Amino acid sequence: MKVEVAYAKPDVQVILTVNVPENATAETAIAASGILDRFPEIDLTKDKIGIFSKVCSIDQPIKPGDRVEIYRPLIADPKEARRARAAKK
Amino acid sequence: MLAVFVVCALFALLGLILGYSARRFKVEGDPLVDKIDAVLPQTQCGQCGFPGCRPYAEAIARGDADINQCPPGGEEGVIALADLLGVEPKPLSAEHGIEKPKSVAIIDESKCIGCTLCIQACPVDAILGAAKHMHTVIASECTGCELCVAPCPVDCIRMEPVKETLATWRWPEPKAVGQ
Numbered sequence: 092m093k094v095e096v097a098y099a100k101p102d103v104q105v106i107l108t109v110n111v112p113e114n115a116t117a118e119t120a121i122a123a124s125g126i127l128d129r130f131p132e133i134d135l136t137k138d139k140i141g142i143f144s145k146v147c148s149i150d151q152p153i154k155p156g157d158r159v160e161i162y163r164p165l166i167a168d169p170k171e172a173r174r175a176r177a178a179k180k
Numbered sequence: 181m182l183a184v185f186v187v188c189a190l191f192a193l194l195g196l197i198l199g200y201s202a203r204r205f206k207v208e209g210d211p212l213v214d215k216i217d218a219v220l221p222q223t224q225c226g227q228c229g230f231p232g233c234r235p236y237a238e239a240i241a242r243g244d245a246d247i248n249q250c251p252p253g254g255e256e257g258v259i260a261l262a263d264l265l266g267v268e269p270k271p272l273s274a275e276h277g278i279e280k281p282k283s284v285a286i287i288d289e290s291k292c293i294g295c296t297l298c299i300q301a302c303p304v305d306a307i308l309g310a311a312k313h314m315h316t317v318i319a320s321e322c323t324g325c326e327l328c329v330a331p332c333p334v335d336c337i338r339m340e341p342v343k344e345t346l347a348t349w350r351w352p353e354p355k356a357v358g359q
Binding site for chain 1: 287292294299305314319334
């Protein structure tokens with residue numbers, strides 16, 4: 092079955108289509124895509140992954156057409172950002 | 181007895197012919213809607229008042245919508261639609277918006293709080309991210325529809341015109357006759 096593996100940074104974004112066996116997990120799709128060689132900064136022990144904007148575990152079974160996404164952490168602290176906005180008002 | 185066999189054989193034969201022609205001469209949907217949809221820019225921005233390009237194409241085919249309601253398509257889009265449908269071209273309708281250069285959304289990473297509101301607004305899944313994780317616009321998927329700009333609670337999304345590079349350069353569209 093065909094699935095996509097995606098990773099995005101501000102300057103470069105990739106969506107790779109991979110063919111994986113029926114009982115594949117998110118991890119097999121990521122391994123099959125070779126995206127880890129292209130972006131050595133991805134660390135699957137730390138970086139969260141998900142399918143279509145829903146965080147999932149690395150051994151999540153995947154369905155045809157899924158987009159397995161590798162996320163990056165936030166830079167801003169949402170709570171601090173909220174305090175700063177409240178102070179401005 | 182023979183008559184029963186003959187009738188059965190005849191019915192089986194006719195059934196086969198019907199089944200074959202149903203497959204051979206199948207009409208896939210409404211071909212006019214497909215042709216109109218192919219002319220539309222597929223930004224899925226909803227400025228025409230319909231929830232996407234295909235619903236707008238269906239409305240034009242039904243006669244419920246005019247051909248000048250698509251600002252991203254611009255004057256050239258209106259002329260292409262007029263050619264296709266054999267009607268007179270008309271200027272873009274101002275109430276649906278004005279024609280702008282093709283843009284993509286850019287997220288200011290130092291402000292993004294990972295709220296997913298822009299992801300929910302994006303009609304083409306062009307934003308990669310999840311709750312409490314960085315959101316990033318996938319430039320090659322972004323249609324420049326601007327639907328993600330308004331929902332952002334920290335105003336960290338801006339639209340930037342697409343720069344002309346080797347990857348994005350296209351042969352200019354021919355100017356329509358009579359312009």
